[in-house]
Amino acid sequence: GSGATGGGGGTGDNLVERMRQMQNTAISKALPPAEVEAKKPAVVVVAATTTEDAAEINEQKETTGETAKQSTTLETEALKADDDTGKTEEDALLPRVDFDKTETVGTTRWMRLETLSYHVPPTTEGDDDDDNTNTLRKWDRAVRTTKQSENSIDAVVILAILKNDMDDPSKDEIVCVKQFRPPVDAHTIELPAGLIDRDEDVADAAKREFEEETGYVGKVIDVLPASYLSPGLTNESASLVRMEVDMTLERNRLIHSGEMKNSGLAGDEEDRGLEKLLLPRVGLLEALDDLQRREGVKVFAALHSLALGMSVGE
Numbered sequence: 001g002s003g004a005t006g007g008g009g010g011t012g013d014n015l016v017e018r019m020r021q022m023q024n025t026a027i028s029k030a031l032p033p034a035e036v037e038a039k040k041p042a043v044v045v046v047a048a049t050t051t052e053d054a055a056e057i058n059e060q061k062e063t064t065g066e067t068a069k070q071s072t073t074l075e076t077e078a079l080k081a082d083d084d085t086g087k088t089e090e091d092a093l094l095p096r097v098d099f100d101k102t103e104t105v106g107t108t109r110w111m112r113l114e115t116l117s118y119h120v121p122p123t124t125e126g127d128d129d130d131d132n133t134n135t136l137r138k139w140d141r142a143v144r145t146t147k148q149s150e151n152s153i154d155a156v157v158i159l160a161i162l163k164n165d166m167d168d169p170s171k172d173e174i175v176c177v178k179q180f181r182p183p184v185d186a187h188t189i190e191l192p193a194g195l196i197d198r199d200e201d202v203a204d205a206a207k208r209e210f211e212e213e214t215g216y217v218g219k220v221i222d223v224l225p226a227s228y229l230s231p232g233l234t235n236e237s238a239s240l241v242r243m244e245v246d247m248t249l250e251r252n253r254l255i256h257s258g259e260m261k262n263s264g265l266a267g268d269e270e271d272r273g274l275e276k277l278l279l280p281r282v283g284l285l286e287a288l289d290d291l292q293r294r295e296g297v298k299v300f301a302a303l304h305s306l307a308l309g310m311s312v313g314e
Contacts, residue, residue, distance in 0.1 A: 094121045094135070099150075105140070112143045142234040146195055153226045154236050156206040157302060158192040160218050160243040162256075162278060172281040175245060176303065177213055179274040189277065189291060190300035193238065206241035213269070214276040215255040215262030218243035229302075240302075285311040 101117035116139045144154055160175040174191075181188045194209030196202060203220045210218045221244055226237040245252055254260035265274055279287045285307035291297050 094119050095137075098136075107145065110145055112145050113140065114143055115140050142236075144195075144234075144236055147235070148198065150235070151226075152237075153196060153202060153239050155193055155195050155238040156202060156209055157238045157240050158206050158210050158218070158243055159240060159306070160192065160210060160214075160216070160245055161281065162216075162245040163247055170282050173278040174281055174284055175210075175214055175216065176277045176279055177274055178277045178297065179269070180272040181298075184298050187273075187295070187297045188300060189279075189288060189297050189303065191303050191306075202239050203241065206239075206243065210243060212264035213262075213274060215260065215264060216245045216252050216276075217249060218245050281310070 095118055097116050097118040099116075103115040103117075105113040105115055107113070118137050118139060119135050120137055122135050147154055158175075162173040162175055164171040164173065177190055177192050178187055179190070180186070192210050192213045194205065194213070196205040200208075202223050206220060206223075207218060210216060220241060222242040224240040224242075226239050228235070228237050230236070247253060247256065251260065255262060262276070285304075288299050288304060288307055292299060
């Protein structure tokens with residue numbers, strides 16, 4: 001026992017001494033002579049007193065080196081895997097529509113039916129017989145002929161609050177419109193809305209449409225970014241404009257009481273019997289549900305969503 005211990009101690013001492021010499025040499029090369037002595041550590045490492053301690057130090061060094069080697073190997077393999085997929089920078093932008101391949105199916109005065117071609121990323125899964133290289137797909141959509149560009153805003157939708165009592169918000173009313181809509185063969189309850197004229201400002205379009213459809217003069221409070229009404233069918237977009245109707249204005253009082261007739265309606269809208277409809281701000285969802293039951297009207301999705309959201313906060 002004592003022989004083994006003595007031999008192990010000698011090996012440990014030699015290892016420690018070699019490591020001390022190596023560190024002192026490094027310090028001497030890195031610093032001016034005057035600072036070398038101050039930087040030499042009193043103890044470089046915990047002395048290995050047995051052969052087993054020395055072996056453990058070597059094993060730790062080997063493990064650290066092996067871990068670094070494994071990490072580098074994994075990173076290399078990951079990069080190689082990305083290369084093996086054959087994907088390009090263009091694939092990273094997919095899916096996307098290739099508008100150069102757009103086909104016009106038919107056109108009327110107000111609408112155009114198009115078939116779009118769009119690319120999807122290539123797949124690497126599936127049977128060997130599958131054609132995974134065919135990434136072109138088709139989609140039909142309706143487009144307004146008045147649309148000025150792919151990202152231009154088509155219309156305004158107006159959320160107008162009629163202020164009956166400036167001190168009591170519970171008496172506020174939502175200004176809606178009721179009209180016959182041929183596509184659904186029914187009367188609908190909607191928010192006032194209309195197309196934006198070429199080069200017309202969104203807020204100006206909202207004020208114009210609101211006065212034409214309801215007779216009221218509204219004050220624009222906020223203009224929201226464009227939203228999409230039915231993106232699975234059309235690229236039609238609309239900006240929601242929040243307005244207030246000041247009932248201290250004489251025109252608004254006369255329109256409200258019926259003493260002044262709204263002369264803004266003409267042609268198509270007048271033929272379809274468009275009329276303003278005031279619904280309570282508090283209890284809007286119940287009022288809409290009641291109209292559906294009693295009159296069989298259909299409700300504009302945005303208005304119904306608004307009513308549902310307001311009911312959650314009531």
